[in-house]
C-alpha cells in the first residue's frame with residue numbers, strides 16, 4: 512500500500528498583524544501530529560515566495576488594504592483547492608478597516624505631513640510600493656472563500672478543530688467556546 | 694389543564710393571550726429573537742424569531758399561541774434564514790467585535806454564535822456614522838445599531854422621556870436623539886433610565902468601564918444564548 516500523500520498547505524498574512532499565525536503556532540506540540548499529515552508550501556514559516564499549483568489548503572490571514580494583497584489573494588485562489596479565511600481581518604476587514612470612513616488622502620496627509628513632529632515629510636511614491644486601496648475589504652468580497660475561522664485571533668484550539676475536521680473529511684464546525692468574534 | 698400547541702414536535706402549554714415566543718420561553722425553549730424583550734410590547738421588526746405556523750412563516754413574538762398549532766422553529770430551513778438576517782445586520786453596520794465593549798455580552802453576537810455564523814457572507818456597507826460622546830456618562834456608537842427600537846420603547850413607555858426615535862424609512866432608517874442639536878447631552882437622558890440598560894448591542898454604553906470584565910469571561914462566553922439556563926434567566930427577569 513502506498514503511503515497517503517501529505518496535504519500541501521500554504522499560508523500568508525495580508526493586512527493582518529501576524530497574530531493569527533502566532534495563534535496557529537499555539538497548537539504547540541500538536542504541530543508534530545499535524546506535520547505527519549501536511550507539508551508547508553508558500554508561508555512565512557518556509558519563506559517560499561510563490562504558491563505551487565495543486566496546493567490543497569490556503570490559509571489567509573488579514574484583509575485587503577493594497578493592490579499587492581489582492582494579487583497574493585488571487586494567486587492563492589488560483590492554486591489552492593480550499594481557501595480558508597482566518598481571523599477577524601480576513602473576515603470583515605478588522606482593525607485596518609476602521610479607516611474606511613476616512614478619505615485616503617486625509618490619512619496620508621495626516622501620517623506624512625501634519626502629524627506633530629513631521630515637517631516636509633513626503634508621501635512615499637516609490638513605484639515598488641503597492642498602491643493602497645480606497646477602503647480595506649474582507650477577502651470574501653474578492654474571491655470565493657470556502658471556510659472561515661473567526662476570532663481576533665482565533666484560538667489555537669479553534670484552528671486545530673477546523674484543520675482536523677478537514678483532514679478527517681468532516682464539514683468544519685466550531686461549537687460554544689471555540690466560536691468567537693473577539 | 695392549559696391548552697397546548699406543538700413546537701418542533703414537543704407539546705407546549707400556553708395561557709390565553711400568550712404569544713408563541715412567550716409560551717416557548719416559559720417552557721424553557723429558546724427561539725432566537727433580537728427586538729423582543731419580555732418587559733416590552735413586541736415590535737415584530739427583526740424577524741429573527743420567524744417560525745413556520747401550519748406551514749406559513751410568521752413572527753413568533755407577535756403571533757398568539759393557539760390550540761393545536763403546529764410550529765416549526767429549530768430546523769435548518771428556518772435557521773438558514775435567521776443566519777442570513779443576522780449576516781445582513783452585521784454588514785449594514787460596523788461591527789468590529791474585538792474593539793466593542795459589548796462583546797461577549799451582546800445579543801446579536803451571541804445569536805450569531807448560536808446560529809453558527811462563520812462569516813458575514815455579504816459585501817460590507819462600511820457606513821460612516823459619527824459617535825455621540827457628548828454626554829458625561831454615556832456614549833452612543835450608532836455604528837452598531839440594529840434598529841430594534843428597544844431604547845425608543847424604554848424611553849417613551851418606562852422613562853416617559855422620548856429621548857430616542859427611529860427616523861427615515863427602509864434602508865435609510867436610523868436612530869436619532871430627540872434634541873434640537875441631536876446630541877445626547879442636550880436631552881434629559883439619565884444613567885438610571887431604563888433606556889440606558891436595554892440596548893441588546895453595543896450602542897448605548899456607560900463610559901469609563903472598558904474591559905472591567907476581560908474578554909473571554911463575559912456572560913455569553915460562559916453560557917451560550919439559548920442554553921436552558923439563559924432562557925430561564927430571561928423569563929425570571931421579566
Ligand code: SF4
Nearest residue numbers: 788790793796799895
Ligand atoms: S454590538 Fe455586538 S456584534 Fe456589534 S461589534 Fe459589538 S459585540 Fe460585535
Ligand code: SF4
Nearest residue numbers: 838839841842844892
Ligand atoms: S440603540 Fe440599541 S436599543 Fe436602540 S434601536 Fe439601536 S440597537 Fe436597539
Ligand code: FES
Nearest residue numbers: 726737739740754
Ligand atoms: S423578535 Fe420577533 S421580530 Fe424581532
